[in-house]
Amino acid sequence: RLCSSLGISGRSSVRGYRAALCTELGRPLLLRDVPPPPLRPHEVRVGVQYCGLNFADILACQGLYQEKHSLPFTPGMELSGTVLETGENVSTVKEGCRVVGVTGTAAMAEECIVDQKMLWRVPEGVSHEDAAALPVTYGTVTLVLQHRARVQPGETVLVTAGAGATGLAVIDLAVNVFKAKVIAAAGSDAKCELALKRGASHSVNYSRSNLRDEVKRLTDGRGANVAVEAVGGDVFKAALQSLAWEGRIIVMGFAGGKIPSIAANLLLLKNVSAMGVYWSRYQEEDFPVFSSTMSSALQYCQEGKIHPHVGAVFKLEEVNEAFNHVLQRKSTGKVIISMK
16 A cells, blocks of 8 residues: 655755765764765655664774765664655655664764655554664564564563663563563673563573573473574673573674674583674575565554664754764663654
């Protein structure tokens, strides 16, 4: 079903629109008026309401992300908003449609051009704010739990960085959709409390406790069936050692800065599997799987099964404060940028 038009004029931005620009790696972003780029036949011009902020955006602006962008560029990988204009070959959405999109870059702006296949309609009852919090975190975590780890009801999932956007999405989906138990590990008591409040059965403060010992104690010596790991370094090693027989550890990133090595004997002794998840790679390699993670996340949200936790909202002109908020480890849940 196509959306009804809300009477929004097609080309609102002859004057240009505001965008956050990375003009020099490792330097604060600048806010600039930029001219509207032309629309190609398969593309859609979206008036952005919210853009999700991801650690990958910060790495990209430091020149440290695996995908390099030529300067100057506008960061921002995900957005929610309203369709302003469509290219002549676009059949999936029309003007006035509420959409959520995945862009890779360019979403931290009042307008963004998106390929039609990278847009999904936002269902009735799902807010723009919640929609902006879904793609990268919930899309990734759906892929992790369903497609890669194949989590079964009643299994125990250990998640590190348990109060971050991805960590809270793991708790939300694992508990409410996959009917698993979750042990959330985080670096402060306040973050551990938030994880418990959001549905984790247990929490471990790994700045004060031995993660491996605590997981063993909390699982009556069995260990966790699945570990979702995004910190790296010693935390990764402890999570790997915390796995049960035939456990699975999912490598999602290295927020702690240290990329760990895996001692192969640890895989052999308990017949465990180590696997990686890089969600956006599925765009090229297996688009139906990629697209289904987004459709599933939107459906779960509409059905009220999941509830994204938006920890902070910053205005576009506060984009550098938003980056620092994440870099200083102050953030819990999803940080989003508002264009209004």
